[in-house]
Amino acid sequence: MSERALKPRILHLLDQTHQEVCDFWDQLSAEDRAQVGRPDRWASKDLMAHLVGWNRRMNRRMAGLTDGESPNELEELDRLNAALFAANRTRTWEDLLAEDKRAHAELLRAVESMSEEDLILPGRLAWAGSGPAWMALLGNAHWHPYHHLCMYLVEHAQLERATQIQETMTRGLLALDQGDRHKGITLYNLACFYALTHRPHKAIENLRGALPLAPSLVEWSKQDNDLDSLREVEEFKALYV
Secondary structure (H helix, E strand, O other): OOOOOOHHHHHHHHHHHHHHHHHHHHHOOHHHHHOOOEOOEOOHHHHHHHHHHHHHHHHHHHOOOOOOOOOOOHHHHHHHHHHHHHHHOOOOHHHHHHHHHHHHHHHHHHHHOOOHHHHHOOOOOHHHOOOOHHHHHHHHHHHHHHHHHHHHHHHOOOHHHHHHHHHHHHHHHHOOOOOHHHHHHHHHHHHHHHHHOOOHHHHHHHHHHHHHHOOOHHHHHOOOHHHHHHOOOHHHHHOOO
């Protein structure tokens, strides 16, 4: 594992992600921003509201204001996401963008206040659960927005651009060099992207590397909806023999 200080690299990734997502919002046309989404197909404004809502939720959890939520099950995640969609669909683009900037600044201040031990030691901070805080932070404010941005691009016939973003993100995460489990989770997430975009051989290649590094994902992968396009592929079945 890398012996370089982790906090500056985490802060850089969080800030880089936010800036690139903001740049993406800026590039959207007025027509794109004005589109009205549905619960099963979000428009760009719904996507922004979703990301803002989860960033606010992360900030509240870091401040000890959890609302009693522990959304570990898919049904609970679906409920929370539906509630965010309903609560924010009438808000203006400008209002959401301003809240997004406030939430990001609040997140950076919270991370700045942490020590290296706070970030690295598993179970050190209650809001991060049993794992290290840096993984929870990157999951919510780095991987999560990039994932949604990439899937939005895929839905709008920009697969090449989405793939470039996803692969660049993967290289950046692997460069943190934080051990086998982190590497396994990172490769697994890339495999899910390839599976969702119907490239089974690339997906299975990354799964083949991911599962031995993060064995806890083996059982999860058997039920993960992101991998449904692989279920009947013989190479995928062979992973579990």
